[in-house]
Amino acid sequence: xxxxxxxxxxxxxxxxxxxxxxxxxxxxxxxxxxxxxxxxxxxxxxxxxxxxxxxxxxxxxxxxxxxxxxxxxxxxxxxxxxxxxxxxxxxxxxxxxxxxxxxxxxxxxxxxxxxxxxxxxxxxxxxxxxxxxxxxxxxxxxxxxxxxxxxxxxxxxxxxxxxxxxxxxxxxxxxxxxxxxxxxxxxxxxxxxxxxxxxxxxxxxxxxxxxxxxxxxxxxxxxxxxxxxxxxxxxxxxxxxxxxxxxxxxxxxxxxxxxxxxxxxxxxxxxxxxxxxxxxxxxxxxxxxxxxxxxxxxxxxxxxxxxxxxxxxxxxxxxxxxxxxxxx
Ligand code: FAQ
Numbered sequence: 001x002x003x004x005x006x007x008x009x010x011x012x013x014x015x016x017x018x019x020x021x022x023x024x025x026x027x028x029x030x031x032x033x034x035x036x037x038x039x040x041x042x043x044x045x046x047x048x049x050x051x052x053x054x055x056x057x058x059x060x061x062x063x064x065x066x067x068x069x070x071x072x073x074x075x076x077x078x079x080x081x082x083x084x085x086x087x088x089x090x091x092x093x094x095x096x097x098x099x100x101x102x103x104x105x106x107x108x109x110x111x112x113x114x115x116x117x118x119x120x121x122x123x124x125x126x127x128x129x130x131x132x133x134x135x136x137x138x139x140x141x142x143x144x145x146x147x148x149x150x151x152x153x154x155x156x157x158x159x160x161x162x163x164x165x166x167x168x169x170x171x172x173x174x175x176x177x178x179x180x181x182x183x184x185x186x187x188x189x190x191x192x193x194x195x196x197x198x199x200x201x202x203x204x205x206x207x208x209x210x211x212x213x214x215x216x217x218x219x220x221x222x223x224x225x226x227x228x229x230x231x232x233x234x235x236x237x238x239x240x241x242x243x244x245x246x247x248x249x250x251x252x253x254x255x256x257x258x259x260x261x262x263x264x265x266x267x268x269x270x271x272x273x274x275x276x277x278x279x280x281x282x283x284x285x286x287x288x289x290x291x292x293x294x295x296x297x298x299x300x301x302x303x304x305x306x307x308x309x310x311x312x313x314x315x316x317x318x319x320x321x322x323x324x325x326x327x328x
Contacts (some may be wrong), residue, residue, distance in 0.1 A: 006066025016044055030231050035161035038104040046230055049223065050160050051105050053232065055112045058098035060124035062115075063297050065091045067131040069141055076134055083180050084137065090173045097166040104162050117302050119289055126213045135188055135195075135202035141181015143203075143210040143248070149174045150244045151214060154234035182251065189255040196256070203252060204260045211275075212283045214241040220280075245273050 022041045029036065036042055050110060065088050075081035099109055115121035126144055131137060151211065156167040185202075188195040215221055215237040227233040235243075245264075252259050263276030286294070 018043055023042075030159050033157070033159075033231070035164060036159050037161045046232075047105050049227060049230070050163065051102050051107045051163060053223075054102040054105075054160075054163055055096055055107060055115070056122050056124075058095045058102060058112070058302075059116045059121055060127065061095035061098060063123045063127045063313065064096045064144075064300060065095075066297055066300055067127060067129070067293075068137055071131060071134065071137050074134070074222070075137075078302055080184065087141065087177050087180065094140060094170045094173070097170065098163075101160075101162040101166050105160075113305060117298065117305065122287060123256075124213055125283060125286040125291065126209050127297060128286050128294045129205070129209050130293050131207075133198050133202060135185065135198040136206070138181045138184035138188065138199070139202040139206040141177050141179075142251070143181075143206050144213070145174045145177040145181060146248060147210050147213045147244050149178060150240050150247070154240075157231075157234055159231040185255055199255060200257050203255075203257050205245065207260050208278065208282075209286075211245060212278055212286075214238070214244070216280065216283070217278075242272055245275055250274055 016123055023043060026036070026040075026046075027044055029040075036046075037321060048246065067087050068081070068084060072081060072084055075084050076105060099112060101180075103109060112121065112270070115124065127146075152167050152171050152174065156164055156171060158164045158167070185199050189199045218224060218236045218238045221237050224236055228236065249264065261276045265274050266272075267274045288296075
């Protein structure tokens with residue numbers, strides 16, 4: 001018995017036959033919650049799904065450095081500057097663990113970076129919005145890292161070992177990020193009227209994009225069913241979105257602020273907040289690369305890559321010399 005997978009190649013699809021006994025053994029391991037490791041046999045579609053998700057996750061961490069990085073020189077105190085610097089460096093580290101995890105599946109770093117720079121690969125919609133005030137930096141830490149944690153905690157139990165292990169450290173660091181963001185907003189929301197207004201304005205602009213981060217609704221999420229079956233995703237987009245809203249609304253109130261959703265209401269029967277309709281047209285436009293800062297973000301990434309060419313060349317030359325010496 002064989003299953004037939006269609007693998008996309010540049011020219012025409014190639015049918016790959018995968019032995020049923022290997023598929024059965026793989027599925028049994030996944031069902032038993034065992035990790036799949038790089039040298040284990042895995043269906044090609046599983047490998048490709050992971051490369052897609054992990055590389056897009058890595059790109060999000062790296063592009064995600066830009067909106068906050070642009071505030072390092074403008075942080076209001078030395079303490080806030082140090083914290084922000086550490087946070088942005090953490091995001092770079094997350095990107096690197098994730099690229100390394102994707103490399104264990106056979107994707108090359110160049111291939112992944114090229115897919116990002118050419119617009120073929122996606123990165124999170126959230127990083128296509130501008131950071132206009134210092135309160136936006138607090139809102140990113142609290143809401144964006146908060147949404148990221150909600151999504152990533154279950155990924156610590158994702159079925160692919162290197163991805164799951166990367167998530168353990170990432171989640172610890174994201175928790176610090178979320179707290180520092182909330183802390184910055186607590187200070188501002190106890191400050192002047194102008195500062196309070198900045199906090200509300202930041203919440204008004206970041207709330208909806210943050211809850212869109214979880215992806216399309218379950219009935220319009222083409223990858224979810226298979227990813228849940230393979231235990232790559234452990235919870236659906238809507239389940240995570242609901243958990244995030246339930247956890248975050250009381251935090252908004254604690255700041256003395258309002259959630260910018262007139263339809264938000266506690267539903268006693270469901271034991272959850274009901275919330276208003278998301279603007280999915282906006283979400284898909286941003287996914288297509290039409291977000292407010294999309295062009296600027298990609299230009300910054302391409303420039304950073306080109307400016308770093310000499311470092312990669314120097315590292316290659318160093319490695320070539322080391323090998324030559326070792327062979328001598
Ligand atoms: N943005 O069928 P689904 C962070 C795409 S890390 C753009 O539901 P899936 C840390 C999706 O790729 C934030 N595209 O897809 C930080 C798919 O297109 P494709 C990133 C999106 O994969 C904080 C299509 O829509 N986190 O913030 C988005 O099952 C502060 C259909 O969707 C991760 O990547 C979106 N928001 O579920 C850093 C976590 N949502 O690929 C710096 C890992 C969906 O078929 C500063 N990823 N799409 O062409 C995941 O959990 C999943 O990939 C989802 C999407 C949940 C994002």
